[in-house]
Amino acid sequence: MTDTAPLEAPIAHVTIVYLGPVAPHWEVRGIAGDRKAIDDFRNRVAARLVLLPPHDPQFRRNRERVQRDAERENIALGWDLGYDEQES
Numbered sequence: 376m377t378d379t380a381p382l383e384a385p386i387a388h389v390t391i392v393y394l395g396p397v398a399p400h401w402e403v404r405g406i407a408g409d410r411k412a413i414d415d416f417r418n419r420v421a422a423r424l425v426l427l428p429p430h431d432p433q434f435r436r437n438r439e440r441v442q443r444d445a446e447r448e449n450i451a452l453g454w455d456l457g458y459d460e461q462e463s
Contacts, residue, residue, distance in 0.1 A: 383449060385408065385449050385450055385451040386408050386409050386412050386448070386449050386450060387405065387406075387407065387408025387409050387412045387413050387416070387450045387451070388405075388406040388407045388408055388450070388451040388453075389403055389404065389405055389406060389408075389413060389416060389417075389445070389450055389451070389452055389453070390403075390404045390406060390452075390453040390454070390455055391403050391404075391420060391424075391441070391452070391453070391454050391455070392404060392455040393428075393429055393455065393456045393457050395457075396428060398425075398426065399421075399425065400424065400425075400426070400427065400428055401420070401421070401424045401425070403416070403417040403420050403421070405417070408450070412448060412450065413450075416444070416445065416448060416450055419441075419444055420441055420444075423437040423440055423441055424437055424438075424441070429456050438454075
């Protein structure tokens with residue numbers, strides 16, 4: 376038998392949207408939840424993604440960092456890169 380911790384509901388839901396090749400490239404949209412948590416998360420995301428388009432190799436590493444940050448803060452995270460990621 377495995378010991379399973381109960382899942383907590385996320386404190387916020389955020390979608391990160393790629394706006395295109397002209398800076399700023401990214402917008403962090405808070406869908407629901409704690410506004411302070413969303414604003415703090417938005418600031419950290421902006422610091423990591425500010426000048427990175429999705430085709431930049433550094434983007435992949437920073438995206439993983441953003442995802443770990445969201446998991447650590449218990450924030451549900453979605454990405455809208457403007458294309459279907461399964462095709463790439």
